[in-house]
Amino acid sequence: MKKIFGILLLMVMALVIAACSSDSSSSDDGEDASASEGNDSEEAAGSDGDGGTVEIFSWWTGAGEEDGLLALIDLFEQKHPDITVDNAAVAGGAGTNAKAVLATRMQGDDPPSTFQVHGGAELNEGWVAADKMEPLNDFYEEQGWMDKFPQDLIDLVSKDGNIYSVPVNVHRGNVVFYNKQVFEENGVEVPTSYDEFIEVADTLQDAGVTPLALGDKEAWTATQIFENILLGELGAEDYRNLWNGDIAFDDERVVAAAEKFKTVLGYVNEDHASRNWQDAAQLVGDGEAAMINMGDWAKGYFSNDLNLETNVDFGYFAYPETDGDFMVITDTFGLPKGVENPEDVKEFLSVLGSQEGQDAFNPLKGSIPARVDADTSKYDEYGQDAMEDFNNSNLTPSLAHGSAAAEGFVTKANQAVNIFVTQLDVENFINTLKNAANEL
Amino acid sequence: MAEQAVKGEEHDYTERNKTAVQADPGKKPRRKISKDQWVALGFLAPSFILVLIFVYGFIGWTGWVSVSNWNTLVPDFSFAGLKNYIYLFNDYRFQADLRNTVFFTILFIGLVIVMGLGLSILIDQKLKGESIFRNIFLFPMALSFVVTGVVWQWLLNPSTGYNQFLAVFGIQPKWYTDTNILAGFEWGSIEFGLPVAIIAVVIAAVWQMTGFSLAMYLAGLRGIPDELREAARMDGASELQIYKKVILPMLMPITVSVVIIMAHISLKIFDLIYAMTGSGANFVTDVPGVYMFETTFRGNYYANGAAIAIIMLLLVAVFIVPYLLTNRRSGN
Known part of the structure; x- marks a missing residue:
């Protein structure tokens, strides 16, 4: 009798512990992630100037979008072998989880080197209004991008005349x-x-x-x-x-x-x-x-x-x-304030905004490039159609x-x-x- | 004198160890702390401090945020009074959440107790293959609510799952997509009554947690000595009377524990709903936990989210505090 009772109790306890451990393991992941970030930033601080780490924060973990991101990172690493890329993608919830993590990090003054954000109010009324983003006007001039993106799109990532991020792709909602x-x-x-x-x-x-x-x-x-x-x-x-x-x-x-x-x-x-x-x-x-x-x-x-x-x-x-x-619907990447190596981040943004970078990313992701001069032959039938519409339509925010x-x-x-x-x-x-x- | 003092202290060792536990009010406590107690304190201190900061500290912090104006990405800790609470209690969605929580909790706890007790009594009849049944009923508890949610989402989906079978009888319940409110009447800005959709969620939750109450009751039943039943039988009680008059009253402490544990699960439920139904059309299956998550991390309404957290804490406290108090009293 007592034995059965004991076994039952053990089972209940084991189950309770199992249930608890699933919680703690997920928080462990968080700790691991932040621990490795800590190491990375130490490395970045250890080497002088060049050879830093660029941490790319996004919610691109699904099929297609992850392939696109990895292709982009590959291209960047070919061009800048001295800069390490840290792919800090957060899965799940169509970006909700990533946004929650991002908000915590930004408020704790621990911004990622660059992060995914939808152009428009999400960027302008969110992080720009919170005074967390660096303006990129000079960077745009330097790269000669002012006429490479449609004006409507540049307006979407600008607030009060300052440009705050680089669009990488475009999806159509209507x-x-x-x-x-x-x-x-x-x-x-x-x-x-x-x-x-x-x-x-x-x-x-x-x-x-x-x-x-x-x-x-x-x-x-x-x-x-x-x-x-x-x-x-x-x-x-x-x-x-x-x-x-x-x-x-x-x-x-x-x-x-x-x-x-x-x-x-x-x-x-x-x-x-x-x-x-x-x-x-x-x-x-x-x-x-x-x-x-x-x-x-x-x-x-x-x-x-x-x-x-x-x-x-x-x-x-x-x-x-x-x-x-x-x-x-456009995904963009900006430069947060308080980043240790802004020059390295700008190198990444310049690849992200280049014709080559956008043509590496978008065919895999299934979106169209944000630039007007991309190589149409790399896109499928729908993509080519959408690119033509994109260049000849009024752009409206979703x-x-x-x-x-x-x-x-x-x-x-x-x-x-x-x-x-x-x-x-x-x-x-x-x-x-x-x-x-x-x-x- | 010195010798006496040393003796006195030695004597104190054993004395203290007793009084430390029992805190005898008859003796005046002496403020000297012995070496043993220092060691004990040393071992306790880290967890005590951690709990103090990371549990109570953050509850306090959440309380503070809930009366602040922090409803954008930019932290704003200016004092807002009860503005966020007033907003919530006027909010259509939050009123619906409270309604859903009330009905979910009542149905969930009631069914878990009735089914857990019923099944444990059946299993307790010393039948063959008892352990097989016990394991079958216990297994759902090993799953996470997310798994349960995904499975039942498809089982109770109106166009797949059980409805394919029920179509034979010409019944097509809409399960969790049903937006009707049973016995509803206007109250505040919502229709108060039993949301039909919540029944589908209750079914899934009961399926998962019945095993827990079954295990508890079975342990309780096994703890009741056979002599008591024998004695009752000798006195001429029927089997039904034995259960009514002897066994059920003896299972009372277990029922209380089950109610408390189930209540804190159902008041804080999030994962099951999030995986299974989401907020539901017209918020018929929404609960405070889901609202808290969405308003905080999608809408950046941090203060509103904190206010929801505090309200949930108070709701759980309504169940837990009396339980802890009675436990303390009976413990003394």
Whole structure:
């Protein structure tokens, strides 16, 4: 009797300990990482000037993006064998984990040599406003980059006339991917206006196909639809003014956009709340749903993960009424204040911003280069298309990806969207956005 | 005199060792510290200091941040009063979180106790292959909540999992994507009532933690001497009466422990929800832990996040403090 009791107790204890140890091992990782950083900075301090370490902080750990980053690092090491590169990528949470680590380090005055940050408000209202970034105007002049990046894009990484980071890639947010076979079978054409979009959606719904796939387990996927409708309704110029505060959130066109958003949400799959964007994209791949609005990283998912062929199995078009606009999501790298070896970091940034560097990174990552003069032959069919659009469109900042407004507003907007998707209460939605915007 | 003093001290050694533990109020404590105690103190001090700084120090720090204005990337420790708390209690999402936590906690603890007790009584019937059953029920506990979350996310997904089977009977529950609130009424800015979606999360949590309460109850049942049952039987009690009148009252301390342990799990739950459902449509499966994480690390609302942490601490304290106090009293 007692023996059994003892064994049971032991088992419980063992399990408890096992559960605890999983926690402690994760914190150990953190310690290890910081310990090795400590060593690196000692090494950097030990050698004079040259031969320092550049620590590159990002959340690129997934397939494709990691390959791109490693190719970039390879290229840099070839050019600067004396400088060591420390790839300090933090996995998980679509950058959330990395951002949390970054915030802690920046506030503790222990910045990485350079870090990944979305161009726009995430950079400008975040780290620049916190006075943590060095301006790079002279560096841009020195490299002759002022006409190598589109002016709209340089504006996106500038605040008060100073440039603060170097864009490495560009993704487009206002793309709709569709299943070609489903479109053919139901005899529908690519819609170019909102009304046509609704017509197509009605036809598809009558035929028993889900018109629009949505996976809003994380609310930003729905926010992305709303920002594209907003862009279509306001036009590029006024869409930007909305974020400057020149146009209020109770503007009748914003209200009209919310009404349209409500209508569009009537065409999504019923189990949208249980899916993430990949699960939703899979519905389109399988032909259960016809279309999905997703940033063009979905293209990589279609061709690499689902083995579908561009323009054969799936096609793409700009979100209705946003044809001449390009919703930009750009990853950039800047120079934080208080870095030990800023010259080495600038060497890295110069490779990052070079034609060669961008053409090494982007084909692997599945994005397009931020420069206007990249070698188009290195990119696939979709990439070449997107590059042409990029050079000939109005560039607009994405809300869902932190470029249009500060992270605080984005979080609140995502919450408002999450509530709206269920309640469909336009008035409440507009009020919440307006209140949140007052904090901007 | 000197000799006496030395003797007195020697005598004190044994005396002290007793009084140090019992803190006898009848004797006046003497302030001299012996060598043994210095050693003991030396061994205790590091962990004491570490706990003081890294547990209580940071709780205090969090409390301080929660009444500051630090709601951007730039730390701002100016005093904000209860602004952050007032904001939270007016916030739609936080009100929904509290509602979800209340219903999750009640359902979760209730089911874990009922099922743990029921299963342990069945296993206690000295049947063949008892250890197989015991292990089957205990195994889920060895998993992490993240694993459980991912598995149940697919099992209870409305378009995959159990619904494929239930379709035979024509039932298609929407599980955690259901946005309905049972018996709901307007309260504050939310609809208060049982969110249907939270039931799906409760199922997953109960599946995982029943093994724990089963182990506790089984240990308790094995600790009740057979003589007591025999005696009750001699007195003519039926089996049902034995359980009602003898065994269940004797398991009371175990029930209290299970409630306390489950309560602190359910009030702080984060990983299961984060892996399984996320916030859910209209925040039907959101909990304070998830809100705290998102508002702090996505929105940079550090002060709001700290306020949520403090509120969670107080919620857990509601369960833990009375438990600790009664323990202390009975210990003395």
